[in-house]
Amino acid sequence: MEKDMFQLLLQEKRKNELAALVSINGKTRRFGLELTEQDAKELAACRDKSLQKYQRVEFSEGILERLIYVFCDSQYLNQSEYTDTLVRLQDIFYEFKNEAQDMLTDDELLTFMREQFDGVCFGDLDYLEGTCLERFAEAVRAGYRGYQATGGQSEYAQFDDVPRWDRNLYMQTLKELFWE
């Protein structure tokens, strides 16, 4: 019965979602991003694979539309890699829902992902998945709950152990390189 339930859920979702995904173009077109029907089908198929891979199930509307809304205005998203990036973000999303043991709400995880994607990751999905989210999920598993107050915002700095450029030092170095 369990296997039937999950198969049936996937079938139900496929019925209406292609139209819904393509209709999002109305919101994302101004950022230069559009999905064709083929792209929507590919996203839906990859979503199904990700759900099966991470042994998760979506009963009603899934995360895909929300994922697109959250990331569509990122400077690191472009039309040529739009579908591939969304596929990857979706996969990472489900992976870290599991890694955080469902302690994070969808909004908290998406907020964290978007902030780091644009921030320390500079659009690098490998860094987002392999470093930022790994560290954050590890902290959540260890009992960290600070994200509940912040909604996932400005959370990474306390887990980041990479020495980064200080602004004054950066300006000084630029000056030395180009003006002195």
Added chain:
Amino acid sequence: MEYQIEELLPVVSRLTDKYTSKESTSVTYETARVIMEAVIYCIEENTGGKDNGIRTEQDLPAAQVMYDRGYEIVIGKVYEAKAIYDKITADFEDYGCLNYRVTILEGMPAFFLRYDPKFKPQDHLLTLDYPVINRTPDLCGVNLILTYLKGIEAEQKFLDCFEREAVIRLLESIVPDYQELYLDNICEVVLERCILCAVAESPVKQLELQTDDYEIVSEYFRDKSREKIEVQIIRLISMITQPLQIDPEYFTRAAADYAFRIHSVLEGQKES
């Protein structure tokens, strides 16, 4: 009562939304499975888990209606179990038996504190280490706890008919350090001794048998089939419990085990 999975999915979906407080669009397979079991458990409460075959498919109420009704039944049973538990513990006698005391006085409150009738009604949480006469391995959730507490209540009522010291002497004769080592049901051995006393025409309330009495008991059951012995034991249980104004039906469930033990002992004596 059988619902197709397509009829159950909307109910499971609504319950999952409540589980996640609508803050998560997906759950793990394990969570979905547990919630599906919760829905089925509540729906089955409407018929006691059995399909009585009365309704036709056209008559079948919507799964959501049956789930809601079943959930209310589960809640009612939790209150019923709590009332029985409060009655048991008002004047609880454990006869010094650690397993009995820990299971009822320390373990059972955890059920009432942590039982989740909405998302895990099927999970009764406890291991119920102290066994009752009426073991029901097919039950789970509040049904198991309610049946268990009703059993404890019936057994306490029976045991209250005897002197505390008589019961303790009997337990000590079985296991000298019974306080920590006795893990079986107290009522079972007391009832068994009552039956043997009744057969030997020894005072039942004393729970004591002399050496000669065992010969009388052997003679009474000798050369009888196990089934015949069981019938006789059921009659004896009725004779013992009725003057105490106790319903014999619960205790006659032990008759098959007693008959098996007595028959085995007598067969063993024959061979030796």
